[in-house]
Amino acid sequence: MASNIGTAVVTGASTGIGALYAEGLAARGHDVILVARNAQRLEATAQRIRDRHGVAVRSIAADLGDAAQLHALETELAADPSITVLVNNAGMGAAGTLEQTDPARLDAIVALNVTALMRLTRALVPGMRARGKGRVVNIASVLAMAPEMVHGVYGATKAFVLAFSQSLRHEFAGSGLSVQVLMPGATATEFWGSAGIDVGNVPREMVMTVNDLVAAALIAFDREEFAVLPALQDAALWENYEGARQALIPNLSTSRIAPRYAA
Ligand SMILES: NC(=O)C1=CN([C@@H]2O[C@H](COP(=O)(O)OP(=O)(O)OC[C@H]3O[C@@H](n4cnc5c(N)ncnc54)[C@H](OP(=O)(O)O)[C@@H]3O)[C@@H](O)[C@H]2O)C=CC1
Numbered sequence: 001m002a003s004n005i006g007t008a009v010v011t012g013a014s015t016g017i018g019a020l021y022a023e024g025l026a027a028r029g030h031d032v033i034l035v036a037r038n039a040q041r042l043e044a045t046a047q048r049i050r051d052r053h054g055v056a057v058r059s060i061a062a063d064l065g066d067a068a069q070l071h072a073l074e075t076e077l078a079a080d081p082s083i084t085v086l087v088n089n090a091g092m093g094a095a096g097t098l099e100q101t102d103p104a105r106l107d108a109i110v111a112l113n114v115t116a117l118m119r120l121t122r123a124l125v126p127g128m129r130a131r132g133k134g135r136v137v138n139i140a141s142v143l144a145m146a147p148e149m150v151h152g153v154y155g156a157t158k159a160f161v162l163a164f165s166q167s168l169r170h171e172f173a174g175s176g177l178s179v180q181v182l183m184p185g186a187t188a189t190e191f192w193g194s195a196g197i198d199v200g201n202v203p204r205e206m207v208m209t210v211n212d213l214v215a216a217a218l219i220a221f222d223r224e225e226f227a228v229l230p231a232l233q234d235a236a237l238w239e240n241y242e243g244a245r246q247a248l249i250p251n252l253s254t255s256r257i258a259p260r261y262a263a
């Protein structure tokens with residue numbers, strides 16, 4: 001029998017944050033659709049979730065960095081009226097600076113972290129809006145606010161994810177749709193090895209386990225918080241940051257040159 005709270009799509013769900021997040025949604029009663037490239041690993045995760053939670057689990061093997069595969073997935077998911085949650089989790093990084101990193105790798109990072117996330121959201125939101133309910137969860141990073149903590153374009157892609165989520169929150173107001181942005185700090189997953197970084201070189205006190213990260217993220221999912229920073233101990237620091245941003249907004253565009261630029 002289909003879940004009466006609908007189906008959750010989770011990208012990058014074969015391992016790491018995505019696999020545990022998908023399992024957490026299954027534990028809450030969602031049917032789930034898992035997306036990643038490696039069909040075998042994906043199906044192993046799917047079977048584990050089925051066995052443990054008894055919900056319907058589909059795995060779709062697709063490379064979200066490939067335009068044709070992304071388009072096929074958009075079409076397939078847009079036609080599924082059972083989808084109530086989209087978790088845009090798949091993402092990748094790279095160890096080097098802008099100049100050290102192959103341009104093709106930079107393109108791949110932007111294609112996955114930015115384009116695929118934006119396109120899947122664009123594909124699913126019209127149906128959610130027509131049905132009057134839906135949730136989008138975007139996995140950004142604390143590096144959205146601190147891109148200088150790492151090299152290259154990765155932090156900039158995560159700044160896109162944060163800004164996109166802020167914009168969606170505005171666009172969704174009053175629609176029954178909601179968006180959440182999760183900003184993990186360093187989390188022990190395969191992400192680091194794939195990016196060519198040894199997580200063992202990161203101070204241990206800065207690295208969270210993936211179990212802890214996802215447990216906190218799911219509590220925030222249940223609370224329907226907008227911005228989720230599981231590693232930030234003092235929530236007032238985020239509130240002050242966001243308060244300063246909100247204070248800027250009404251002052252950012254005026255017809256008058258600011259006195260400091262007057263000739
Ligand atoms: N780990 C960390 O320290 C942090 C991670 N994040 C973010 O969290 C998210 C999840 O990261 P994490 O779990 O650590 O990463 P992992 O590397 O552990 O998992 C990445 C997942 O994405 C899938 N994936 C990778 N490339 C593609 C692709 N081109 N198309 C489809 N699926 C793909 C992988 O499966 P497959 O290889 O089979 O495709 C895998 O399921 C990412 O957006 C990351 O940027 C944010 C902050 C900190």
Ligand SMILES: CC(=O)[C@H](N)C(=O)O
Pocket residue numbers: 093140141142143184185186187191
């Ligand atoms: C916060 C981090 O260090 C991290 N590697 C990330 O992926 O954003």
